[in-house]
Amino acid sequence: xxxxxxxxxxxxxxxxxxxxxxxxxxxxxxxxxxxxxxxxxxxxxxxxxxxxxxxxxxxxxxxxxxxxxxxxxxxxxxxxxxxxxxxxxxxxxxxxxxxxxxxxxxxxxxxxxxxxxxxxxxxxxxxxxxxxxxxxxxxxxxxxxxxxxxxxxxxxxxxxxxxxxxxxxxxxxxxxxxxxxxxxxxxxxxxxxxxxxxxxxxxxxxxxxxxxxxxxxxxxxxxxxxxxxxxxxxxxxxxxxxxxxxxxxxxxxxxxxxxxxxxxxxxxxxxxxxxxxxxxxxxxxxxxxxxxxxxxxxxxxxxxxxxxxxxxxxxxxxxxxxxxxxxxxxxxxxxxxxxxxxxxxxxxxxxxxxxxxxxxxxxxxxxxxxxxxxxxxxxxx
Numbered sequence: 001x002x003x004x005x006x007x008x009x010x011x012x013x014x015x016x017x018x019x020x021x022x023x024x025x026x027x028x029x030x031x032x033x034x035x036x037x038x039x040x041x042x043x044x045x046x047x048x049x050x051x052x053x054x055x056x057x058x059x060x061x062x063x064x065x066x067x068x069x070x071x072x073x074x075x076x077x078x079x080x081x082x083x084x085x086x087x088x089x090x091x092x093x094x095x096x097x098x099x100x101x102x103x104x105x106x107x108x109x110x111x112x113x114x115x116x117x118x119x120x121x122x123x124x125x126x127x128x129x130x131x132x133x134x135x136x137x138x139x140x141x142x143x144x145x146x147x148x149x150x151x152x153x154x155x156x157x158x159x160x161x162x163x164x165x166x167x168x169x170x171x172x173x174x175x176x177x178x179x180x181x182x183x184x185x186x187x188x189x190x191x192x193x194x195x196x197x198x199x200x201x202x203x204x205x206x207x208x209x210x211x212x213x214x215x216x217x218x219x220x221x222x223x224x225x226x227x228x229x230x231x232x233x234x235x236x237x238x239x240x241x242x243x244x245x246x247x248x249x250x251x252x253x254x255x256x257x258x259x260x261x262x263x264x265x266x267x268x269x270x271x272x273x274x275x276x277x278x279x280x281x282x283x284x285x286x287x288x289x290x291x292x293x294x295x296x297x298x299x300x301x302x303x304x305x306x307x308x309x310x311x312x313x314x315x316x317x318x319x320x321x322x323x324x325x326x327x328x329x330x331x332x333x334x335x336x337x338x339x340x341x342x343x344x345x346x347x348x349x350x351x352x353x354x355x356x357x358x359x360x361x362x363x364x365x366x367x368x369x370x371x372x373x374x375x376x377x378x379x380x381x
Contacts, residue, residue: 001136005031005113006300007292008131008140010120010153012038013096015267015284016146017103021057022292024110028300031140032112033133035119038104042096043245044281045170045202045209047187051359052282053092063102065205066093070186071357073350076233077192078339082346084354091187091357093204094281120147123156125261141300143263144291146284149248151269157261163250163271166197166278169222170211170245172204173230176238183208183234193229195220196332201234210234213278215251215332222246251275251328253321258313259306264291272317275324276331277357286317323363 007023009016012034023030046065053060067089073082084090104114118133123143131138145153149165175183184203193199197214212225230236250271258265266272267284274283294308331338342349355361 002130002139003031003113003115003136004128004139005029006140007031007142007144007295008033008129008138009144009146010131010151011145011147011267011269012104012114013042013100013146013148013267013284014103014281015269015288016144017100017107017288018285019144019146019266019288019292020107020112021103021110022289023296024107024112026292026296028292028296030107030112031138032104032107032114033118033120033131033138034114034116037116038114039097039101042100043170043247044096045200045211046094046096046099046204047200047202047279048092048094048099048281049277049279049357049359050086050088050090050092051357052285053089054359056285058106060092060094060099060102063094063098064092065095066184066203067091068093068187068203071189071354072186073189073191074233075191075339075342075346078343080342080346082342082350084350084357086354086358088358090354091202093202093209095204120152120156123153123263129262141262141302142295142305144288145263145265145269146267146288147269149250149268151265153263154265154269157263159254159260159265160256162255164252165248165250166213166215166217167222168211168213168247168249168278169226170209170247171226172207172243172245173210173236173239174207174241175236176240179234179236179238180206180208183236188234190229190233193233194222194225199225199229199233213249215275215278215328249273249278249280251278252325253318257310259291259309262302262306264294264306264309266291272321275321275328276353276363279357283317283321287313290317320362327363 006029071084122132188201190199196216202209253271258270266287272283273280290312298305
């Protein structure tokens with residue numbers, strides 16, 4: 001028998017679960033279609049910025065592995081080390097299997113349906129939208145595509161690839177207790193660990209998430225750089241166990257829109273990870289909620305819902321992302337300028353980035369003008 005819902009959400013990550021929660025609490029019949037069984041492992045650094053956590057409609061502390069009130073950023077080539085500190089956690093560490101499942105359970109409390117082990121095979125568009133899955137069909141008025149960077153939903157709906165997807169390699173690493181104690185005091189970022197990117201060391205409850213991401217498509221030996229980073233920069237003496245995961249992160253938004261035919265792209269499917277930090281959980285949640293609000297406010301009118309979603313994105317998220325893209329281009333493609341600015345204004349830049357992570361401000365719209373002004377002042381003073 002074909003199942004019928006007002007809204008079908010493809011994917012049970014933070015974007016999909018947040019959209020489901022928002023829809024269900026407003027009385028919209030909603031289904032999450034998930035290709036696996038929850039909880040399931042999800043490759044992700046698991047760093048959740050306070051800007052996202054502070055806007056959650058419920059407490060998530062039960063699935064937070066560690067909270068970090070300090071972030072250390074290292075620029076080894078120029079010998080600069082900057083520190084951010086706050087009274088609230090700048091970054092909260094989560095394991096995505098527990099975190100995502102928790103969010104879905106919160107949505108289920110409001111009556112959403114979860115269909116597990118349903119892999120999307122095709123979509124047909126007639127009077128309603130029909131989702132053809134491995135375990136039967138689902139009819140719906142709206143689809144929210146929250147199925148990640150490689151979104152099957154977007155491909156089946158006809159979107160071309162216009163995002164920049166960057167490569168990343170991450171290991172879940174169990175280390176010697178002394179190394180864990182030494183490295184578990186703060187979040188650590190190393191901007192010279194890989195060309196045009198950074199390395200990270202994210203302490204979890206009993207292990208470290210260590211990884212590398214390059215924000216441009218560069219030909220490097222990720223595995224060798226990882227070993228160098230772990231041994232020569234982090235100084236890890238003994239690895240008890242490690243598990244490798246490779247993945248892609250979309251760090252620019254789609255240029256051909258994020259909604260069509262009643263299908264709303266959110267999170268990584270839309271390309272909403274932060275262009276400078278690659279943190280994606282916060283914007284995934286924000287966009288999921290925006291899509292849900294757009295549908296609720298439209299009273300299930302497709303045209304109005306699509307207009308609502310575009311308006312919400314263009315008033316908030318898209319301008320921030322565009323500014324972030326410009327800043328990312330400067331930061332990762334112009335090492336000499338970046339290093340000059342870090343040497344002279346490192347503490348100030350670190351403070352601004354912390355304010356963004358905390359949700360105290362967004363990327364300044366006139367960032368290019370500010371940087372050019374500082375460069376002229378530094379050169380000619």
